[in-house]
Amino acid sequence: MCLALFGVYSVSRVRMQTDSLWSIPSAASILHEGNTNLDEFQPWGDPASAYARDEVGGRTYYTYPPGVMVSALPFVAAAEGLFSLMRPVLSRLGAFGADALAWLELFRSTGSVNLGAYNRTEQLIASFYVCAAAGVLLVALRRRVSPRAALVTVLLFGLGTTAFSTASRVLWQHGPGLFTLACVILMLARPTQTSRTAFLLGLWVALAYVCRPTHSLTVLVVTGFMALKHRRQLPAYFAGAVLVAIPFCAYNLSVHGAVLSPYYRHPLDPLASRFFMALAANLVSPSRGLFIFSPFLVLGVVGFVQRWRQRSLEPYEFVFALIPALHWGVISSFGVWWAGHSVGPRFFTDVLPYLVYFLAFPIQDALEAPSKHRVLTGVLTVMVVFSVLLHWRASNSYDVHGWNSVPLDVDLDPSRVWDWKDAQFLRAIPARYR
Numbered sequence: 001m002c003l004a005l006f007g008v009y010s011v012s013r014v015r016m017q018t019d020s021l022w023s024i025p026s027a028a029s030i031l032h033e034g035n036t037n038l039d040e041f042q043p044w045g046d047p048a049s050a051y052a053r054d055e056v057g058g059r060t061y062y063t064y065p066p067g068v069m070v071s072a073l074p075f076v077a078a079a080e081g082l083f084s085l086m087r088p089v090l091s092r093l094g095a096f097g098a099d100a101l102a103w104l105e106l107f108r109s110t111g112s113v114n115l116g117a118y119n120r121t122e123q124l125i126a127s128f129y130v131c132a133a134a135g136v137l138l139v140a141l142r143r144r145v146s147p148r149a150a151l152v153t154v155l156l157f158g159l160g161t162t163a164f165s166t167a168s169r170v171l172w173q174h175g176p177g178l179f180t181l182a183c184v185i186l187m188l189a190r191p192t193q194t195s196r197t198a199f200l201l202g203l204w205v206a207l208a209y210v211c212r213p214t215h216s217l218t219v220l221v222v223t224g225f226m227a228l229k230h231r232r233q234l235p236a237y238f239a240g241a242v243l244v245a246i247p248f249c250a251y252n253l254s255v256h257g258a259v260l261s262p263y264y265r266h267p268l269d270p271l272a273s274r275f276f277m278a279l280a281a282n283l284v285s286p287s288r289g290l291f292i293f294s295p296f297l298v299l300g301v302v303g304f305v306q307r308w309r310q311r312s313l314e315p316y317e318f319v320f321a322l323i324p325a326l327h328w329g330v331i332s333s334f335g336v337w338w339a340g341h342s343v344g345p346r347f348f349t350d351v352l353p354y355l356v357y358f359l360a361f362p363i364q365d366a367l368e369a370p371s372k373h374r375v376l377t378g379v380l381t382v383m384v385v386f387s388v389l390l391h392w393r394a395s396n397s398y399d400v401h402g403w404n405s406v407p408l409d410v411d412l413d414p415s416r417v418w419d420w421k422d423a424q425f426l427r428a429i430p431a432r433y434r
Helices: 002-011 023-033 047-052 066-090 094-107 115-142 147-159 162-167 174-188 195-211 213-229 231-256 275-284 295-309 315-331 346-368 374-394 414-418 424-428
Strands: 053-056 059-062
Touching: 002 115, 002 147, 023 059, 023 066, 023 115, 047 053, 066 094, 066 115, 066 174, 066 195, 094 115, 115 147, 115 162, 115 174, 115 346, 147 162, 147 346, 147 374, 162 174, 162 346, 162 374, 174 195, 174 213, 174 315, 174 346, 195 213, 195 231, 213 231, 213 315, 213 346, 275 315, 295 315, 295 346, 295 374, 315 346, 346 374, 374 424
Parallel strands: none
Antiparallel strands: 053 059
């Protein structure tokens, strides 16, 4: 399953680099100079990438969390080592050898480099993390539902959500973040907690936060759950978290002079007049709505309600339900609640593992007794076909991304997300048919 998903991701053509532009050069700086500053890449190339750089103490750093560049390290280090060893024979390997030599030269270059040339590298690394997240989710769901239900659920996660059209495209924070959350679910959804599993849980929770600040909700809720339900394992849980927290805080102190970088200190404004509109937009607007771009996720809500009414919810399943609810409020409190230039509900990408967890139960009902649940099966089939085609198109056509800029930049007029006559999902229809 993971290999099949990776194949689909790697042949999909859209690779829109924005926030991710400096992720690979930052990893190169760590490998070659032992630091994360980007000074060796001056003079800067494309001025459009300036927003992703911070000037601190006369040096320049990548704005976004260190988890992104660290997640790239094992892959670029392995590629550099392999291509260096193979260098004498690469020139005889045709197009592959030429591409490998060009990549090696680029990766070792300084000064003004072509950041766009890393789009394929970013895509492959991001695709790996999303596929790894799918594999871990499959293992976790197999403990709760049938093998078929687990497989179908994870395939919907991989092909019918922004895991495909956003997280797997380039090395955003979302790909590594999805993997850490899948591991959190695997460690938390257990009949018992031991010191070993609590240690690993703390480790993955902390790594999630290092990848993306919105995972602070996972930190708070999971830590509260462990304090209430598994107090004996708290020392092991905190021991795992400290392994990540100490170097993370030390890095921020050395670079920014504070425990958290400015990116982790963005203000929230839940009292703003547009908060309730943003709440609605993030769920049902035609260009940013979660239930518009992946309508089958509504059944995840149904799955939670069913289990709650049947009083069959496990204690940790309340954690899986609470985090997305809080996340919905947090992303609607952002100044840029529409997620900038993106495909659909990009901000909801960060809680997809929690949402698809509850989706597995209605899917199991539909698979085990299709004649008994004909309406559910029919509705689910229509939703799935629509979602998969939409996200496949968004991953293979730049027309869908063009909605963000044409006819007007969505950052200048966020109200466009409510325009049903020019909905972003309609851009998935080829122009000659539209």
